[in-house]
Amino acid sequence: MNHHELLRELQLKNNSKIVLLVADGLGGLPVTPGGQTELETAKTPHLDALATRGVLGLSTPVVPGITPGSGPGHLGLFGYDPLEFRIGRGVLEALGIDFDLGPDDVAIRGNFCTLDAAGKITDRRAGRIASDIGKKLCEKLDKIEIPGVEIFVRPVKEYRLVIVIRGKGLGGSVNDTDPQKTGVAPLVPQGRDAASQKTAEIAKQFLAKAKEVLKEDHPANFFTLRGIDKRPAIPTFEEVYGLKAGAIAVYPMYRGLARLVSMQVLDAGQTLDDQCARLEQAWNDFDFFFMHYKYTDSTGEDGNFAAKVDRIEQLDAVLPRITALKPDVLVVTGDHSTPSKLKSHSWHPVPTLLFADSCRPDACTKFGEASCLQGGLGQFQAKYLMTLAMAHAGRLEKYGA
């Protein structure tokens, strides 16, 4: 029995509130020998006060040494094993533009490209056309109709687009048509099973019509298809935990990931203050809130140590608005580390703080990586964080007699 089956069996209802506050890419590294990480450098009086009364630990998003993208990172935090549930590239791209993907949708990443008179690719990115050109081309392509299905074409940025084919019985196992080189024609879509063959046939019809529509639009006179996939069949948050969950995330990707586990996505505004206001307003309507803060990751990706420190301090500053609501369980963590030293996501375990009345306190008085290493949660797999939150919320029955 895996832990999801256990949770379905043991979940209880009560009036408790759980807040999962995700500071994206929270974990870091010192940049000088003997130095401190971003989180350790930041002045975080409110987080430190919570750390003193709560319990700390370090979470491993996937397995030791594996660096997760945002998809696996968040699935782990939501309690889904990221090696069991995989999110295809096309699906992530669709989530990233806030497209509300349904279970009958096949999502595809598209790249505008340039074809020569012989139909061979001369530029796999169509000269990196401007976003407004891509947008206009997508509007034209969106008008194409294929009997029996709905097709949505949406711009992403520059030469990138998303195509969604919606229809019953379509498979998501179709090859990329991008040949990964120039001087050859795009590949022909082929399904790897009967249902996917149906998808491939529709894709072929769509591509034929699209070629006609774009024929005068040099350099973006065609496009390739990549990362074709369907949403993973994923149990809902409500099924697994019995929680009514609301997501308060500014960036589309994270709203999309929340939608993937069937959280209700709320209007988050643009700032932390907007997010807190939404949390206050929605407080009585949900059992669980996922609140996402992007800038600890983006500053890490930029390699900007000082800016990441600032962003952490800004997050600390709004914490009193969250604690004023008296959540029964408040978790502060990240979906992975993004050390500004590495300018990228990393595999280092993620500082995690859990605050609840039922915590067994550890000796930690500061929220930081070194302190978390001494924390009462130890080093644990991210997928168990929700189980711990449920326990501290009094929402789990005893297992066995």
Added chain:
Amino acid sequence: MNHHELLRELQLKNNSKIVLLVADGLGGLPVTPGGQTELETAKTPHLDALATRGVLGLSTPVVPGITPGSGPGHLGLFGYDPLEFRIGRGVLEALGIDFDLGPDDVAIRGNFCTLDAAGKITDRRAGRIASDIGKKLCEKLDKIEIPGVEIFVRPVKEYRLVIVIRGKGLGGSVNDTDPQKTGVAPLVPQGRDAASQKTAEIAKQFLAKAKEVLKEDHPANFFTLRGIDKRPAIPTFEEVYGLKAGAIAVYPMYRGLARLVSMQVLDAGQTLDDQCARLEQAWNDFDFFFMHYKYTDSTGEDGNFAAKVDRIEQLDAVLPRITALKPDVLVVTGDHSTPSKLKSHSWHPVPTLLFADSCRPDACTKFGEASCLQGGLGQFQAKYLMTLAMAHAGRLEKYGA
């Protein structure tokens, strides 16, 4: 999806070098209450300097409480789940005498025994004959020919020998012929499937000829067959990690274990200095080096605390030759603990040091068991050590977007 499938998918190539230095049986125990372990007692300035800048932890070779032999211990360090990949006794015995086992080989441990006139065993170890007698008998047996296969007979020590049957389509699932008692005849080999029945038939023919060859060689006038098995079907190091790996091990068993995962076995000489010289010479030819040091285990097995301390200090003394090569990742660990207090392998977790530029430093300044318990790697399964090494070498792509 298991972590091997993940690694195959995520592996990247670059110019980094990884060194895995295995001090066999490194972990220990204090012999007096409040005392220190062998590693803690040893003066190890170079290891301590690495510990200060790197990250420590304790590795669990199999699962908590399980004491591994050298086979499972090393498979774990090489990143292979020792509960998934099992090495038969015959195979291990063949590896231990440096026999280069191929995928078509069935390896068998033999014990010379004494038969009476009625064909019943009177001594299961043939009076523990001297090694030079065993050697001569093996030379005679090695001349036996069976049509359709090659047979190799090699001495091990005293009454012990190795038989290898090489041929297409031979199975490894054949019973021991040793009845585990005297006063009865050896058992008849029986295959548990069609391919193994073929092996059993060849074994029977070989035993019949052998009985004739040995009939005048009392007390060693026959032998029993044990631990019949083939090499496990094990993915190569190159497949799993994309690493070109060289093994620098003095003892045959460890060369054999390295060969099992398709490392290239280099001439290691006899001493640590020989091994370091080989490492220096081969530095540009490999991505990964496995260097094995036996004496921390053998002194532990002898129950000689002081000698084990000495051997650890000798290892520490050569470290500068390794670090002078500037490996991107240097791991120092053991395949299991061998506390001199217990005079045997044990289940205690193994002190582990990982040094790389991308380490998140912990507060540890000394390489020892108590210190490792506070280390940033925490307590982890040995099978993830290679994943961590790959991550620190920049050889793993992000998982998911």
